[in-house]
Amino acid sequence: xxxxxxxxxxxxxxxxxxxxxxxxxxxxxxxxxxxxxxxxxxxxxxxxxxxxxxxxxxxxxxxxxxxxxxxxxxxxxxxxxxxxxxxxxxxxxxxxxxxxxxxxxxxxxxxxxxxxxxxxxxxxxxxxxxxxxxxxxxxxxxxxxxxxxxxxxxxxxxxxxxxxxxxxxxxxxxxxxxxxxxxxxxxxxxxxxxxxxxxxxxxxxxxxxxxxxxxxxxxxxxxxxxxxxxxxxxxxxxxxxxxxxxxxxxxxxxxxxxxxxxxxxxxxxxxxxxxxxxxxxxxxxxxxxxxxxxx
Numbered sequence: 001x002x003x004x005x006x007x008x009x010x011x012x013x014x015x016x017x018x019x020x021x022x023x024x025x026x027x028x029x030x031x032x033x034x035x036x037x038x039x040x041x042x043x044x045x046x047x048x049x050x051x052x053x054x055x056x057x058x059x060x061x062x063x064x065x066x067x068x069x070x071x072x073x074x075x076x077x078x079x080x081x082x083x084x085x086x087x088x089x090x091x092x093x094x095x096x097x098x099x100x101x102x103x104x105x106x107x108x109x110x111x112x113x114x115x116x117x118x119x120x121x122x123x124x125x126x127x128x129x130x131x132x133x134x135x136x137x138x139x140x141x142x143x144x145x146x147x148x149x150x151x152x153x154x155x156x157x158x159x160x161x162x163x164x165x166x167x168x169x170x171x172x173x174x175x176x177x178x179x180x181x182x183x184x185x186x187x188x189x190x191x192x193x194x195x196x197x198x199x200x201x202x203x204x205x206x207x208x209x210x211x212x213x214x215x216x217x218x219x220x221x222x223x224x225x226x227x228x229x230x231x232x233x234x235x236x237x238x239x240x241x242x243x244x245x246x247x248x249x250x251x252x253x254x255x256x257x258x259x260x261x262x263x264x265x266x267x268x269x270x271x272x273x274x275x276x277x278x279x280x281x282x283x284x285x286x287x288x289x290x291x292x293x294x295x
Contacts, residue, residue, distance in 0.1 A: 031067045031281050034125045037239050040071050041246025044286045047253050050074035052112045054104045077112045104128050120253045123148045137165040154178045163200035170206040187226045190215040194224040216261050229268035239280030244271040266294050
């Protein structure tokens with residue numbers, strides 16, 4: 001997996017409007033970044049994980065490496081700084097400064113190739129250079145490694161090859177809307193977006209829809225399928241999509257014969273636990289926190 005960052009998180013009654021200053025009532029610094037979050041969630045469920053990333057030579061970088069070690073993530077191939085604001089209703093807004101991760105280069109990936117060859121699932125995002133993510137995905141496909149690509153932060157003109165090297169192309173409704181140019185606000189619209197994305201060459205598409213669950217579409221299916229999730233009291237939705245992807249990677253690794261829809265259903269349940277607590281990784285459940293039926 002690729003990407004690491006440090007997050008500052010503040011709680012306020014609501015998200016401020018442009019140019020507005022409001023009082024918050026809680027502030028803390030935590031660990032974040034999409035790849036790091038996804039990796040930590042997979043590790044907490046029992047997957048053997050490794051990060052490929054760059055971190056700064058500073059207090060934040062040192063603590064980030066220690067956090068990976070504390071969560072049993074291999075750091076031999078090991079940032080950005082993101083600021084997250086969360087309203088009392090659980091909504092969030094995120095700013096990313098890429099920093100050290102843009103220094104990740106082809107030489108770093110070549111050093112990690114022996115590990116990539118041995119892995120079962122590789123997860124990539126766009127919080128490093130897109131060229132490096134695409135190179136990593138190609139390396140995985142050339143070595144028969146399953147791939148999950150999360151096009152976040154999304155931009156509309158991503159390289160078409162991203163679709164061709166993705167076993168699972170997993171995005172949220174906002175990313176799907178940006179990539180397809182069509183509105184994605186409900187399950188019906190997500191069905192249309194999933195069909196459009198699948199046409200571009202990926203093996204399967206998963207579009208996460210927050211409290212509406214997700215939509216799954218596979219090449220061998222005639223139509224997309226909606227996978228609902230149970231309603232829960234959301235405290236902080238930050239990182240819920242990363243919790244979902246980390247869980248999905250775990251199930252693809254440890255239960256590869258499960259239907260993708262069943263994997264998505266279980267990942268929905270893991271992510272639903274994460275939104276009921278404050279923070280990103282601090283809210284991610286461990287295996288022992290979850291019902292035995294999920295395993």
